[in-house]
Every structure is written in structure tokens, then in C-alpha cells.
Amino acid sequence: MNIGLVGRRVLMNSNGVKTAVLLGSMWGLIVLIGAAISYGTGEMMWLVVAVVLGFATNLYTYWNSARLALRSMNAQPVSREQAPQLYAMVEELAQRAGQPAPSLYISPTRTPNAFATGRNPENAAVCVTTGIVDLLDPRELRAVLGHELMHVYNRDILTSSIAAGMASIVTSLAQFMFFFGGRRENGNVLVSVLMIFLAPLAATLLQLGISRTREYDADHDGAELAADPLALASALRKLERGNTQVPLQPTPTRQNTASMMIANPFRGSGMQSLFSTHPPMEDRIAALEKMAGY
Numbered sequence: 109m110n111i112g113l114v115g116r117r118v119l120m121n122s123n124g125v126k127t128a129v130l131l132g133s134m135w136g137l138i139v140l141i142g143a144a145i146s147y148g149t150g151e152m153m154w155l156v157v158a159v160v161l162g163f164a165t166n167l168y169t170y171w172n173s174a175r176l177a178l179r180s181m182n183a184q185p186v187s188r189e190q191a192p193q194l195y196a197m198v199e200e201l202a203q204r205a206g207q208p209a210p211s212l213y214i215s216p217t218r219t220p221n222a223f224a225t226g227r228n229p230e231n232a233a234v235c236v237t238t239g240i241v242d243l244l245d246p247r248e249l250r251a252v253l254g255h256e257l258m259h260v261y262n263r264d265i266l267t268s269s270i271a272a273g274m275a276s277i278v279t280s281l282a283q284f285m286f287f288f289g290g291r292r293e294n295g296n297v298l299v300s301v302l303m304i305f306l307a308p309l310a311a312t313l314l315q316l317g318i319s320r321t322r323e324y325d326a327d328h329d330g331a332e333l334a335a336d337p338l339a340l341a342s343a344l345r346k347l348e349r350g351n352t353q354v355p356l357q358p359t360p361t362r363q364n365t366a367s368m369m370i371a372n373p374f375r376g377s378g379m380q381s382l383f384s385t386h387p388p389m390e391d392r393i394a395a396l397e398k399m400a401g402y
């Protein structure tokens with residue numbers, strides 16, 4: 109199989125369509141809330157403000173997602189001399205994919221994880237933590253890097269970053285609507301109260317749907333790129349245990365970065381697990397083992 113065709117194939121499959129539908133639904137929420145605020149205030153300008161704010165947020169995210177994500181993890185660039193094994197793996201995988209190799213960063217944290225960021229393959233970075241380098245063997249680490257590279261080549265990072273930004277806009281608009289959207293005579297105060305709770309919930313669920321869809325694709329395509337689905341399955345098992353034992357301390361800036369990581373870095377169970385940005389690890393492992401014929 110020509111690995112260089114993987115990115116184009118994924119954009120055409122059903123998960124690509126699902127992602128487009130979810131992003132479209134997110135835009136629909138923004139327009140709906142803007143229209144509701146306009147109706148409540150009697151000023152159509154708020155619909156325009158909502159749309160412009162959505163575009164402005166997407167533009168800001170497009171140019172700054174990599175810088176913000178790397179800064180949130182205190183990641184530092186590493187040279188070929190500092191990390192020869194990592195460079196060799198990334199360059200070999202990038203060559204197999206027929207794509208440019210991203211920059212490499214290391215985050216000084218014991219939580220074992222990795223993520224990719226950047227607006228396109230020509231301006232991308234892959235970051236690994238010191239914890240994942242210590243935890244995985246070379247074969248597993250190579251498979252993880254394959255997963256992250258396919259996030260870059262499939263442009264998942266841009267999609268996920270935009271979804272996170274749009275979810276924040278939906279929440280802000282819903283709060284604004286609560287205070288200013290129901291001032292008409294006989295205004296829909298109940299609708300405003302419901303909107304402040306339901307709109308952010310809907311935006312969160314749409315964001316989770318996008319993130320989980322792209323994780324399954326990156327697992328599949330990364331395993332194909334590395335030609336080693338069992339190594340990625342083994343890595344995911346270790347990462348599930350490692351992130352449970354040494355979870356990342358959540359901060360506001362790390363919340364969006366967490367959705368980019370190969371494993372959920374925060375400890376969660378019960379209801380919290382329902383709102384995880386990652387699919388269940390056992391499902392991901394089962395899919396990879398099925399790829400390998402198990």
C-alpha cells in the first residue's frame with residue numbers, strides 16, 4: 109500500500125464526513141445562539157457579532173494553536189544531537205508517508221504521553237514527555253510517533269483546535285444570552301435559562317465526537333504507517349496504566365492540549381469518563397488487534 113495516500117483516503121471516508129457534520133453542527137449552534145440574542149435584544153447586530161467572533165476565534169487558533177499547546181506543557185525543542193533516536197524514527201516514518209518531518213519537542217513531565225500540534229504538515233511539531241520516553245521500548249515509541257504523525261498529515265490538530273475554540277465561543281455566547289438575551293417584553297427567559305446549560309453541553313458533546321473520531325483514525329493510519337499495530341496496542345496498554353498512576357495536573361491551558369494527546373492524561377472514572385476526549389482504551393486496543401488478525 110502507498111502510505112503517502114493514507115491522508116487523502118481518510119479525508120474521503122465516513123469518519124471524514126462525520127467530522128465535517130460535527131463541525132457544521134458547532135457552527136449551527138453559534139448561529140442559533142446569535143439569532144436568539146438578536147431576538148431577545150431586538151438588535152440583529154448580535155447575530156453578526158456571533159458569526160464574526162466565531163471566524164476570529166478560528167483564525168486565532170489557526171495561527172497560535174501550536175505555540176499555546178507547547179507552552180502549556182513547558183515543552184522545549186530538541187536537536188538531533190540531543191535526541192538521535194527520536195529524530196531517526198520521525199524521519200523514517202515521515203519518509204514512508206512522503207511528508208515533511210515535524211519539529212521535535214520534549215516536555216519535562218513524568219506523565220507518559222505525546223501529542224502533535226501545528227496548523228499544517230509544513231508547520232507542525234511532535235512533543236513527547238520524558239515519562240513516555242522512559243516507559244516505552246523503541247518499537248512502541250515508534251508506533252506512537254506514527255500515530256502522532258498521522259494526526260499531522262490528516263490535519264486533525266487544526267480540526268480539534270478549531271472545535272475547542274468554537275466550544276468556548278458557544279459557552280461565552282450562552283452566558284451572554286442569559287444576561288442580555290431575554291429583555292424583550294414577554295421575553296423567553298426560560299429559553300435563555302435552558303440555553304445557558306444546554307448549548308455548552310451540546311458544544312462539548314460535539315467536540316468530544318470530533319476528538320474521538322480522529323483518535324480512531326490516527327490509531328488505524330499510524331499503525332499502517334509504522335506497519336506494526338501490535339506495537340501501538342502494547343503502547344496504549346502501558347500508557348493507560350501510566351497515566352492512571354501519574355496523571356497530569358489539570359490547568360485551564362492544559363484542557364485543550366489534553367485532547368491532542370494520545371492518551372487521556374487526567375484521571376477520571378464514572379461520569380467523568382463519559383466526557384473524556386478519548387475513546388475507551390480497550391476499544392482502541394481491540395481495533396488494533398483486529399488489524400493484526402487477532
